[in-house]
Amino acid sequence: MTAPLWLRGHALRWLGILPFLVFAFLFLILPTLYIVVGAFRTPAGDFTLDNIIGLNTASIRNAYWVSLKVSFLSALLGCLIGFSMAAAITLGRLPRQVRNPLLTFSGVASNFAGVPLAFAFIATLGPAGLITMYLRTEFGINLRVYGWNLLSTWGLIITYLFFQIPLMILIITPALDGLKREWREAADILGASSLQYWRIVALPILFPSILGTMALLFANAFGAVATAIALTGPSLNIAPILLYAQIRGDVLGSPNLGYALAFGMIVITGAANMLYIWLRIRSERWLK
Secondary structure: OOOOHHHHHHHHHHHHHHHHHHHHHHHHHHHHHHHHHHHOEOOOOOEOOHHHHOOOOHHHHHHHHHHHHHHHHHHHHHHHHHHHHHHHHHOOOOOHHHHHHHHHHHHHHOOOOOHHHHHHHHHHHOOOOHHHHHHHHHHOOOOOOOOOOOOOHHHHHHHHHHHHHHHHHHHHHHHHHOOOHHHHHHHHHOOOOHHHHHHHHHHHHHHHHHHHHHHHHHHHHHOOOHHHHHHHHHHOOOHHHHHHHHHHOOOOOOHHHHHHHHHHHHHHHHHHHHHHHHHHHHHHHHHO
């Protein structure tokens, strides 16, 4: 007895997404569950809350605090700069030929991270970087005298902006395209200035998208580990580097405490992503 045609078509549609579901289950869901369970276990396998309580130590608290600061500031600056650039190519008077190259570059740059990105910034703005040495030899400007240090919190924030700004451009551009021309025309007819239009009409509509994208950028920076390790090494105490050191067995000494550290990062990034999804759903009601 053969299955109905509609049922076979439905099964084929699910078959197309099956590889993704298997991949997500094996490399995302299972490892996450393993970490969550390990955070509440002793090495002998017994249930305990000591690992969660153990997160309340000075070094781990400081690592979380620095990670939160780096993630928040890079997300905030990425939103401000990225929104300005996206508005310029979408609603501004820049030539249309600028839009496609910028979006193409943003698609590439938003995924450019890790060791290549760290090397690019070290070679450019590091202690012996191209721009650093050029300013020193040609203009007598020593960036170190003015407090610039690439291997620091602000150095990491500036490095993160290389992929935060393009990601903001890619996500917010469709939202800006969704602003209806009729809204602007109605505001002009009623005598509203450009500032009033943005303050009363455009920004309230775009605010959920902007805030949601900022939450996504925050999660993106908070979970970034390869760039931070390649750029600063162990000199900067942030949660991903502390977790990496735990995986290598350099610090903490308890694998289950490392699971608890990873569990805390999962909670923070998960909350940021859930906020992004909720705000995106709200913004799509206006931009349909």
